[in-house]
Amino acid sequence: MALRDVNLVPARFVYRRRVVHRACFWSICLLMALFMIAGIFVYQTRVVRAQRPVLQSLDEIQLLLGERRSSLKRIRAELQRLNQQRAALAKITQNQSYCQVLWKLTEIFIDETWLTQLSIDRSREKDTGIQLGLTGLSTSNATLGNLMSRISIDPMFKDVRLVYAKEGNRQITSAGSGKPLKLIQFQIESLVTYQ
Incomplete structure (x- = not known):
């Protein structure tokens, strides 16, 4: 004959114990889920x-x-x-x-010389200077030489040079003497510097 375990605990106590065990299990699962949700919330914040x-x-x-x-x-x-x-x-x-x-x-400039053309060229600028070209007429070579020396002495004009000087075809008479004067055509180039 076989031995059998016989449960002498009444069925309603067994049922109650089972309900309590299940309630404890599910409440623990619920608490763990709540703690996990709270942990995630705290971590995110x-x-x-x-x-x-x-x-x-x-x-x-x-x-x-x-x-x-x-x-x-x-x-x-x-x-x-x-x-x-x-x-x-x-x-x-x-x-x-x-x-x-x-x-x-x-x-x-002196009274016996006058300009027919004045050219100022900034395209050939050297440092602080500009190229100046003077073309004009003079009553004599002496007045032209006087003009050249006056331009050369002035500190504003550097490298003054006479490009050409030639006797022109036109003659004028001086107002005082009535003698005809030959005009000298000239061209002077210089570098203008500012100080």
């Missing part, structure tokens, strides 16, 4: 909080970059305005330099 200063710093950097862009635009506009003013002043000073050359020439 910590990561988001850790990233939030980075995001705030990115926003601050974008604001700073925006301010710098606007200041750069203002500086560029100011530079452009200053360049326009500089260009205008350069034109004025360039015209002033021509006025200075013409003023010096009026001081140097």
Whole structure:
């Protein structure tokens, strides 16, 4: 005969114990699920909080970059305005330099010589000078020599040279003596420097 275990505990106690075991098991599973959800939530909030200063710093950097862009635009506009003013002043000073050359020439020229052509060439500029060409007429070689020496003495004119001097075909009479005078055609070249 075989031995059998006989349960002497009444069935309702066994059922109650089974219900309690199942309730404990499922409540433990529920608590573990809640702890896992809470852990994930805490982890995400910590990561988001850790990233939030980075995001705030990115926003601050974008604001700073925006301010710098606007200041750069203002500086560029100011530079452009200053360049326009500089260009205008350069034109004025360039015209002033021509006025200075013409003023010096009026001081140097004598009554017996006059110009038929004046050329100022900035394309052959050397350092701070310009090329000056004078073509004109003189009543005699002596007055032309006097003019050459006066131009050569002036510190504004460098490398003064007589390109040509020849007796012209036209004759004029002097107002005082009535004698006919032969005109000397000349061309002088010089380098003009400003000091």
